[in-house]
Amino acid sequence: MKKLDKLLVLSYLGPLLLTFCIALFVLDMMFLWKYVDDLIGKGIEGSVLAELMFYASAVQVPMAFPLAVLVASIMTFGSFGEQFELTAVKASGISLFRFMRPLIILTIFLSVSAFFFSNNVLPVANLEFSTLLSDIRKQKPALAFEEKIFNNDIQDYSIRVNGKSEDDRTVYDIMIYDHSENRGNNHLVIADSAEFGYLNDGAVMTIALHNGHQYKEETMPIEINTPQKLMITSFRHWEKQFDLSAFKLERQDQTAFTKLHRMLNLKQLKNGADSVLIQMENERDLMMTNISRYYVFMNPERDTSALFQQERLASNFYGAYDSLLYHKKLDVLNSALIKARNMKNIIVSKDEMLGYKFKDLIQYRLYMHQKFTLSVACLVLFFIGAPLGAIIKRGGFGWPMLLAVIFFVIYIVTSIMGEKTAEQMVLSPWQGMWLSTFLLMPIGIFLTWKAKNDSPIFTGAFYRNLFALKNKFSRD
Numbered sequence: 001m002k003k004l005d006k007l008l009v010l011s012y013l014g015p016l017l018l019t020f021c022i023a024l025f026v027l028d029m030m031f032l033w034k035y036v037d038d039l040i041g042k043g044i045e046g047s048v049l050a051e052l053m054f055y056a057s058a059v060q061v062p063m064a065f066p067l068a069v070l071v072a073s074i075m076t077f078g079s080f081g082e083q084f085e086l087t088a089v090k091a092s093g094i095s096l097f098r099f100m101r102p103l104i105i106l107t108i109f110l111s112v113s114a115f116f117f118s119n120n121v122l123p124v125a126n127l128e129f130s131t132l133l134s135d136i137r138k139q140k141p142a143l144a145f146e147e148k149i150f151n152n153d154i155q156d157y158s159i160r161v162n163g164k165s166e167d168d169r170t171v172y173d174i175m176i177y178d179h180s181e182n183r184g185n186n187h188l189v190i191a192d193s194a195e196f197g198y199l200n201d202g203a204v205m206t207i208a209l210h211n212g213h214q215y216k217e218e219t220m221p222i223e224i225n226t227p228q229k230l231m232i233t234s235f236r237h238w239e240k241q242f243d244l245s246a247f248k249l250e251r252q253d254q255t256a257f258t259k260l261h262r263m264l265n266l267k268q269l270k271n272g273a274d275s276v277l278i279q280m281e282n283e284r285d286l287m288m289t290n291i292s293r294y295y296v297f298m299n300p301e302r303d304t305s306a307l308f309q310q311e312r313l314a315s316n317f318y319g320a321y322d323s324l325l326y327h328k329k330l331d332v333l334n335s336a337l338i339k340a341r342n343m344k345n346i347i348v349s350k351d352e353m354l355g356y357k358f359k360d361l362i363q364y365r366l367y368m369h370q371k372f373t374l375s376v377a378c379l380v381l382f383f384i385g386a387p388l389g390a391i392i393k394r395g396g397f398g399w400p401m402l403l404a405v406i407f408f409v410i411y412i413v414t415s416i417m418g419e420k421t422a423e424q425m426v427l428s429p430w431q432g433m434w435l436s437t438f439l440l441m442p443i444g445i446f447l448t449w450k451a452k453n454d455s456p457i458f459t460g461a462f463y464r465n466l467f468a469l470k471n472k473f474s475r476d
Helices: 002-034 046-082 085-091 096-138 266-291 306-322 326-392 399-423 429-433 435-452 460-475
Strands: 157-164 170-178 187-199 204-217 230-243
Touching: 002 046, 002 096, 046 085, 046 096, 046 326, 046 399, 085 096, 096 326, 096 435, 170 204, 187 230, 266 326, 326 399, 326 429, 326 435, 399 429, 399 435, 429 435
Parallel strands: none
Antiparallel strands: 157 170, 170 187, 187 204, 204 230
16 A cells, blocks of 8 residues: 555656646746836846746646645546556455545645745745835836937936947937036037946946037026126047946835735734724724714613603703703804714714724634645645546547636635725625635535545536437436
8 A cells, every 4th residue: 555655645746746837837927027117128137037937836836736735636537547457456445435535635744845935935925025126117118229219217317329339339419418507408418429338336327428518508598688797618538437236136125015914924813803893992992982082882782860860851951942042052062063964073083993993803814814724725625636537538639628727716716805894895805815716615525425436427428328218218
């Protein structure tokens, strides 16, 4: 039996690693397609792009790993069934559950590992990925000079070149407008040729100008009908420097992202949820304190004489109110109206604030349950894939891949539906996050029972015989 267990595990690990790498590659390509506009044309270094893809791959693991478990289990048991090895195992008196036992143990181990990954590694990967992607998005596109087109990327300067050499360092017939004084086109530099260079790892760009002229209007009070003096300077060689620090990738502080829900582990999420509950309770107490300035609340359950006191106050009020003059009554009514409006404003504002707090609490609880759903999903999908492969008896990437995609789409769609309905408070957080598990678990139990009894429900012969039987009854 040990050799059989070893054969089964080795047959499973190969498709598992292969499908995991393929799924991760496809998801990474989808990421690149989604953010291609933010990455192209900014001169990002290869090491930075590799770092971004590394963190993006880590973020995609919760999506790729369940799919890999599902596909690998279908392929493994489908291959055993196709080669009649599964039939030989059952004929020797070994039950399906005993045959599946080493992979069940392995899947439980993988599920526990997935939980530790989701709780410890994934928050760090999300933090690094979000920070780096935000830095890249804020970076300006790489500085590029096109022939006969003014470039305004450098602040306070507008530069045009009429021709470029093949090495892109030497340009010809260059024109530079200096707008640093905010006085319009009062400062112009032209030159026959120039050479570009960079200092301080690209933070400073130098332009060595050759055989040119500088035209600049002198700064003086503008008077009507008084021409401005123009200063003209000729030069054979002149070097100008431009600050390009805005074009460099600057890594910002991660503090702004550390409080986001997906950046937290299970303990931090629980502490955050408890903090929100305390804040909500404090807000309710503060609301009651503010309202009590306008109205005295009495609870009959705590004070048996409350109703009597309330009726007494009401009778005294109406007696005193009837004795007032007309304009005094108006003053009393206006005062009561102002207090009622103030109470309404307090209640409305606090209700909105408590609504935001409650949505924040839901997010904390959603991500707390999400830490466990990944692990359980791997186990549930295994119990769908393994019996499904044993039933269809097909290996390779044909039927197994098609059926895996169908069940994985069901898993993803129901997971998203559950999360969205929980965010909209239609379902509770635990119901929303476990919706896909509740739907797929009965399917896994049903398929396992059918595989144990050698059911042919996923074979073409079964449906051909069923169709022929139906036609026979219809003729009779």
